[in-house]
Amino acid sequence: MGDFKKTLVKAYPRQGTGLTPDNIYWKNFQFPVTIQEFGSADFVDFSADGEYFAVTASAKVKIYSSDSNDVSKGLSKFSKTAFGGKFRKDGRLLCAGSEDTSVRVFDVNNKHLLRQFKGHDRPVHRCAFTGDGFRVASFSDDRSVALWDVGGEARLLTLSGHTDYVRAGTCSPAAPDTLVSGGYDHAVRVWDARAAACTAVMEHGAPVEAVLVFPSGGLVVSAGGTEVRVWDLAAGGRLLSRLSHHSKTATCLSLCSDGRRLASGSLDRRVKLFDTASYQLVHTLEYPSPVLSLAIGLDDSKIVVGMADGLVSIEDRRREEAPAAAAAVPAGRPGRRALRHRQDTISQPARSEQESAAAAAPLRIQLDKYDLHLRRFEFSRALDAVLEREVVRRQPERTVAVLQELMRRGALPAAVAGRQGAIVARDIGERITVSRHFVVWLASLLLL
Incomplete structure (x- = not known):
């Protein structure tokens, strides 16, 4: 028998995990380093070279080193809450708004307060340097947008048109005279500083919390309510896409991957990443608290997220370790393992016939x-x-x-x-x- x-x-082949290249790419980060601030982490911004990032919380703007994630400098010349600390493109100056209605400009290297612009009647939540770096635009709760001369410390013009708080604003990187503001009146306005006039108005449909201009200057993104909307300025502000993937208010925006990905943060504790070619959702990041601010470093090397409870999450991309080089063995000389095996073979006693037969028997x-x-x-x-x-x-x-x-x-x-x-x-x-x-x-x- x-x-x-x-x-x-x-x-049988098992069912696939469903991971896409984007999922794998955005999961390749180390365990986050978390920092607890005294107040809500209102704004996060990277310097253009990625060497530093600034976190605005409470009455201070802290500047961190990207290499060590340690505080390098602290800017604390604020009498009340600070808002929206943002670097100039060369990284040498930083501007920030304040609850005390003023706008301050700091020298990042020596932490000196260089300029203090006064003229708004209510808090200034956002400010930004123009593309040429010689002016600062401020966006205030007094429903106005102001433009300031850094050299002369003077107010150049005031732009009025919003009917509610202006809590979002930025400057076009491609056109130094183009400003974009977003208000709680649901409007996104594009301003021409040369004519001191509004050139386009887009209706977002909810209070606008953040705006962003693409590096080309042709597209504007607005976030507010549960939607992120993309507008085409070349077509007079035509709506290109509506991204309705958040379940609570979208609060912040950031571009990454050389402009190929758009990130949006929300009070639903999630950061959504979209493909800027198709505007399809490609990945989701989750955090323990409502997200207020977001910035992604150069070459996607670091993700910094500020939350409503003051928690700041810093995630660094994993570095691939180079494989260790194998030790070279000189030709003609056997290694230690070969010598030991040869010695064991020589010193091994001869087997008996019964042992040989048992060894040759098939395994059960x-x-x-x-x-x-x-x-x-x-x-x-x-x-x-x-x-x-x-x-x-x-x-x-x-x-x-x-x-x-x-x-x-x-x-x-x-x-x-x-x-x-x-x-x-x-x-x-x-x-x-x-x-x-x-x-x-x-x-x-x-x-x-």
């Missing part, structure tokens, strides 16, 4: 539980063994293999006899001989 052959278990095959039942023709018990919860969940290929073996033997009707639904199973079993797809169908039912 020949030896019993184990049931052949075929390794260890059979699985279901194979033991199959060898004894206990088909019902073999089926029971592979229908256990753990087997079905973790090793479904064994269940399918036993079903196929019972099919081959014509023993499946006997294996399911006496069970609940035995008549149906017996009827199905009679059709097994003509339908091999039954195995796949039954396995799919077991895996549900």
Whole structure:
């Protein structure tokens, strides 16, 4: 009588994880470093070279080193809460608004307060340097936009048109005379500083919390309510896309991946990443608290997120370690392992005939539980063994293999006899001989 052959278990391809290249790319970050600020982390901004990033919280703007994630400098010349600390493109100056209605300009290197612009009647939540770096635009709760001369410390012009708080604003990187503001009156306005006039008005549909201009200057993105909207300035402010992926108010925006990805943060504790070519959602990041501010470093090397409870999350991209070089062995000289093996071989005593015969004897095959039942023709018990919860969940290929073996033997009707639904199973079993797809169908039912 020949030896019993184990049931052949075929390794079926498992269902894919659904990971996309974007999922893999944005998950390749180290465990976040968290910092607790005294107040809400209102704004985060990177210098153009990525060497520093500024976090505005409470009555201070802290400047961190990107290499060590430690505080490099602290700008604390504020009598009340500071808002929207933003670098100039050369990284040497930083401007910030304040609850005391003024706008301040600092020298980043020596922390000196260089300029203090006064003229607004209410708090200034956002400010930014123009593209030429010689002027600062401020956006205030007094419903106005102001432009200031850094050199002369003078107010150049005031732009009025909003009917509610102006909490969002920026300057076009491609046109130094173009300003974009967003207000709680649901309007996004584009201003021409040369004519001191509004050139376009876009209706966002909710209070605007953040605005962003693409590097080309042709597209504007606004965030407010649960939507992020993209506008085409070349077409007079035509709506290009509506991104409705947040469940709570969208609060901040950032461009990354050389402009190929758009990130938006929200009070729903999530950061959504979109493809700027198709505006499709490509990845989601989750955080422990509502997100107020967001910035992504040069080459996506770092993600900094500020939250409503003062928590700041800093995530660095993992660095790929170079494989260690194997130690070279001189030609003609055996290594220590080879020498040790040679010595063991030489010193090993000769085996006796009985030991040699025992070594040459075939190894005893260890059979699985279901194979033991199959060898004894206990088909019902073999089926029971592979229908256990753990087997079905973790090793479904064994269940399918036993079903196929019972099919081959014509023993499946006997294996399911006496069970609940035995008549149906017996009827199905009679059709097994003509339908091999039954195995796949039954396995799919077991895996549900």
